[in-house]
Amino acid sequence: MIDDETLDRQLREAAPYIDDEGFTARVMTSLPAPQRQPRWLRAMILLGLAILGSGIAYALSGGFIRQGVIQLSNFPIWLLLVFAFGCGLVVGAFAVIFAIRKTPEVRDFTRLEL
């Protein structure tokens, strides 16, 4: 009588690889369409939330923000430019990181390089 190992090997060998023969294509045509919100709607929601958040922050600050802006206007122009440039760099860096994380091709490429 054959042993377990031989039986398992014969069972594995007896199961042939099944050629695709259009099976994957049939599955793909039967898949439901991806349910994604339109890009413009996502952008509008994000913009609306940003404006709403800014408005609430301004209303709750009790004039702090207005006074801060007045004080900023007393600063030398070069300092304001450096401050604006620094803020732009930070926001830009976050945008690049977010874009990389959302783009599969770039994500896979960076993984390959590592």
Next chain:
Amino acid sequence: MELTDADLIARVLSDDDQHAFGELVRRHQSSVRGLLRQLTRTDLSLADDLAQEAFIRAYKNIRTFRGEARFSTWLYRIAYNCFREDARKRKELVGVDEELLQAEHDPQIVDPGLRHDLMHALNLLPLHERTAIVLCCQNGLSHDEAARVLDIPLGTVKTNVLRGREKLKRTLAAWGPN
């Protein structure tokens, strides 16, 4: 470098990337269709219909895949559920009893090829033993993984594999393929 199943699943989840899901289907279609062909006793068209249904369900529910088990194990579970639901509808969820198995032992009516004999013997096993054998011995799942796929206790899987193996050995010995 070839993307792993986990990479492809991440693409499907983050970007609804159907091409990534297509690659997953291409990778696993053979084993899933093979399993269902065994369960349906080589009814090829039914097995392929069930496999298609299984992959569509997998796509719809891929967010519930938590990565605790292998993706193939999760697919087998969906495929087995599809088969069970279909069998319930058809009222065919019964195994072949010992009497029939013994009756089929007549070497005169069996093809002499060992592989053919083996697959024939496998098809004669009761459903629960055949399923356990196909998952554990043919597709290389551990007993624990098979228990999760079939949603039955680990001890039952071990018993079914043991009994199935013994019957296959007895059947093959009686046919005397050498």
